[in-house]
Amino acid sequence: MEKFFFEDDNNRVTGKAVVTGKAKYAAEHEVEGVVYGVLVGSTIAKGSIIAIDTKAATKAPGVMKVITHENSYKVPGYDYGGNPAKGLTGGKGLQVFNGNTIYFAGQPIALVIADSYERAVYAASLIKAQYNQDVHATDFAEMGKSVIAVEGQRYKDNIRGEADAYKNAAVKLEAEYIVPNEVHNPMELHAVIAKWGADDKLTVWEKTQGVKSAQRSIAAAFKLKEDDVQVFAPFVGGGFGSALRTWPHSIAAVIGAKMVKKPLKLVLTREQMFQLVGYRPYTKQRIGIGADKDGKFIGITHEADGVTSMYEEFTEGTVNVSKILYQCQNVTTRYKLYPLNLSTPTWMRGPGEATGCFALECAIDELSYLLNIDPLELRLKNYAETDPERNRPYSSKFLKEAYQLGADKIGWKDRDPRPASMKQGEWQVGYGMSTGLFNAGRGNAKASAKLYADGTLIVQTAVSDSGPGTQTSMTMIAADMMGLPVNKVTFEYGDSSLPPGPTQGGSTTTSTLGSAVYGVCFALQNKIIDILKTDGTFNKTDLKVEDVSFTDGGVLLKSDPAKKRTYSDILSKAKLNQLEVSDDSKASEQMRNYSAYSYSVHFVKVLVHSKTGVIKFDKIVATADAGKIISPKTARSQMIGGVVGGIGMALMEEAVIDNRFGKYINNNFADYHVPVQADVPEIEVAFVNKPDPILNPIGAKGMGEIALIGFAAAVSNAVYHATGKRVRDLPITLDKIM
Amino acid sequence: MSHNEKLLNDDCHNSRRGFLKKSVAATAIALAPNVIVKAAEDGLDEKAAGYFEKTNIKLTINDIDYSLSIEPRTTLLDLLREQLHLTGSKKGCDYGQCGACTVHVDGKRVLSCLSLAVMQEGKHITTIEGLAKGDDLHPMQQAFIDHDGFQCGYCTPGQIMSAVACVREGHANSPEEVRQYMSGNICRCGAYNNIVDAIIEVKRKGGTI
């Protein structure tokens, strides 16, 4: 443990597989006899199917089957013949091919299966559906008017202290902020290959952020024993939340494979990625914030109206940020959910908090100008030293340090604080900043480790990695614990039959799994100590882990470093080919008395063209208190990646619906803009890099979400500083500045 | 026409892909023998499709010669991925909007999702699988590893193929120029900074790549 903290910069362990094209993503596994499925979507947004004409498609060359609600295999875990109007379920997704009700445009109405991809695509184009069309609701402007909020306990108002206390403050601000529908759009199209084997055993290659959760969902749908479903996801081409759930298309593929008795591959199109795998929901927020003349917050009221589908509730912690980010006695939050004829949204990088921080962090900036106090100073004046919501200490909080790091790097104190005061030629110059936070959690996980007589180590757990570099950081933890070079350690993952690991989401993977890998290596160390106690090596029957160092592929006695034994020596002397241990890792009891959050601070310097309104980044600095940084190289990349996602959120991303038809009109990469090379300047990253002493044994918090959370507010604040124009609805496009 | 009839007649698949594939079929019909055209007009076009589905072509991929019988509507990307199991070239959009499918055709970067395989007769194609010389990585591949030029890795083969071409084209003289000439390759993980660093390093080191 003594040299646990990494100073060296290691490359990703997946590097060679990726750059040579050998890494296999979901649709790329070679499965003998695979056939192709193509989904056909509804062309209306609400109504019911009267009839589907599948004749032409069925007759087309190579077609093996066309599946619709009329002939689908009945999924045992589905509830057939239920009342489609019975209300929203909490977390039960769309049941594919169950009934003829249409809830949203693009909802799968048929699966065409053929022996080649081209034939399946062609045959799918021959499907004709006849609908009874109803009047759909997709217009956000109708929320609270013709579209009524869902009733229910989960949406109760929450009042801490006095309700709406901001109204009585000396200085106050009320403003409305809008975050539009944004779509994750990972580069890998969602894809699945399903193969039924003998005895109803099922193998699924799935794009998923959780091989165990996918296994459980599929087993539940088909009423199989979990062990009879094996899910593989060795490489996942991005997720950002879209691959946290098992979506209807995956169930459709399993149905299809069952019905044609052949392995079936199904890949969504980019358009379908807008309809079938979730999105960040449009949310309209109102903030009321008030302070006394010195800038002390008197009250915050945060209200949010979010969107969900017609068949399922999706809620997120949008308003929670106002309860926890700053010290403020009186906080009122109200959250309403409006069902529309869209598919169910899902968690998208920094879910809830990213939306909530956009509003709160803009509002604080606005308030700072009313108070005539520097925005950073205003935040420091209201710094929470203990968790204001739960009234307990933080396991660690180094947000002040993160502010300082960022402020120094961007040159915050050199700016002229007056709006529209700074210029560079034709460009107006603006500085903006924001804070982001996300819960730092630790869940349960199990890992196993095998140390071999040749001095190699295999660590196993059922996790998948959609990009952050979990394989790399886990390999590094194991290598460091056991004193082995990284190339002697293999981290095996991406297979649901391995010991249960966590889903990669909510910024908890490193904390949860890193602790499990740490734990299993610690167990292995103890097992080695047990052998050394009795084999006479060190003549010490009371030998303890603390007495030795695990280093250079073996063990050395601290009191007498000349006494060193390699793992090979130890195992061969004990006549063992391998040592195997496993460990169940759980959150510590101690954490019950603490709160844990990761924090990010974003500083940006923007240039806004005075004639055209074009926005360019001159400098971006992202700093974070994410606890101990396990793998510096991949951590920096993850932070940069979050900022790039934030640039998209701030300046370009919006999935636009044509309300006449209830359909997206920019459902492709030419029209839904995401940042490309030319949009992204050099991004400077700095970590506080101090371990959290309580959350887990490795000291890491989490980083995936905070990398993005708050960034859009920093941009909006900088644009205001540059131009004096406040843009409260994302994305900040030129027309809103001109 | 009633509302429902109109919906019935709506083509649910007026995607660009559908259009591409259907127009290829239409071109083929124009060149097809009368009997097939007749069959097509009689609404038997699915049967008709069977007559002209396959065409023979010869091409070279990663220095291996292939003689293939393929459907005219097959894209180069789908040929590589689905028939030849060369899955290094990625499908990110299928519409020429993301760069994930970038390969080299006769040394030039090309979007394989926008190229029909039948148009590659006699061409030399290099995919990411053909870039390394045996176990020796191409300098651009090594630079991507060293600079952590990716996260999930899905856009990476396309980025690397584009990056190699970008240097060969003489468009890697400054980070700013690289940003412009690499803007056709989307990386949703946002590895852009590191990709620029990798390309600039390869360019700086010189040598033929």
Ligand code: FES
């Ligand atoms: S797959 Fe060819 S450009 Fe996107």
Ligand code: FES
């Ligand atoms: S590395 Fe994931 S899209 Fe580029």
